[in-house]
Amino acid sequence: MSKIHRVLVIGMGKRGLHHAIFFKANPHFELIGISSRDQGRLQSALSKLGNVPSNSDARALALSAKPDVFCFCTPPDVRLDMIKLGIKCGAKLIAFEKPVALTSKELFEMRDRIRKAGIKAVVSHQHRYGVHYRKVKEIIASGALGRVHTVYGTATGWMTHMLSHVIDYTCWFNNYTPATWVMAQAAGRSKFTSSHPSPDYIAGFVQFADGVRGIYECGAGAPDQPEVAKWWGKNRMGAQGTEGFAEVLTNGGWRAMTKSGGYQSGESAMNYDLDMPPYIQEMADWLDDDKKVHPCNFERACQGAEIMLALQRSAAEGGQVGLPLRTGADEQAMLRAKVPDRLVFASCEENRKEFGLR
16 A cells, blocks of 8 residues: 655755655645745645645755655756755655756765665656657567667757756667767857756757667757747657657657558647656655656666766767766866857757856
8 A cells, every 4th residue: 555755845946846746646745845046926825725835945944844745846957955955854765857957966975865865866858748758659669660870869959958858868769778878069159057057959869779870959059949839849859770660859849750550640649747747656666665756766867967978078078988988077076167158059049148258
């Protein structure tokens, strides 16, 4: 019989509120507290969640509540501090938003602390629960594409918001085969001041151990998906093989062409109301049974994070960067020091607008 797991959610922005709502809706969880430094957001969340304990002091609330699940949805510059707090308060599982970390130095310390504590951790790559994402994975896994030789992903949103998603889902398409090296370039400095600091555009290649090549673009220079209306949903991920291709658009459904099946397509779009419930439920499943490892588990997310950070190192240093990374570094500082101070070229008018180029 499943236990009731006590949950604390830190951060009441859009994503924090999503988590709190869906944890509260799941009968296997009890929402025992929420926290935000923004009193306006905290009060707004309480109006939607009802009588839930709250405190603007996340540390005090966590240490007094001692949750089973410590969930935080905060800006990426406090990841390590939140991991430390989640471990200190005795949580059995820590759940948090992507990207995993801003630097490999931080990533390695987070990973060491989580492994040493022996706790579970999950990263919110929940788009994979969409029916269009699952359909593309099903086609790839069926062998209908023949020998898969390429996986690819593009997103018009900037790196620290979107590249973690793009890499994770294409790694999923390739069965999380380890990567062996990467090479990349970056341009544009306007988003370094964002809460999700990034070059305006980054593009690169990834070599996987099974011979599959990954190709990625993220930001102002990434190609438009004119069939998708929502700018943040203009993300395309897929795989090509010797007998066809299959790809998903975050807000534009899926499509495939195979030798045996011809052209196929279907409508769908990212929908938190549909994607969040299974993401939350599988946390309960993992807490109840160690064998039911969450598909968005931290170790898988670390694999994608190392690829993302290696791409940044390559863009800063030039040349290829081998994987796995052997030493930690501050990739943010490396990029700020090396990316030229000149305007990025945008691929379409919407990108020009979003990156302040007009």
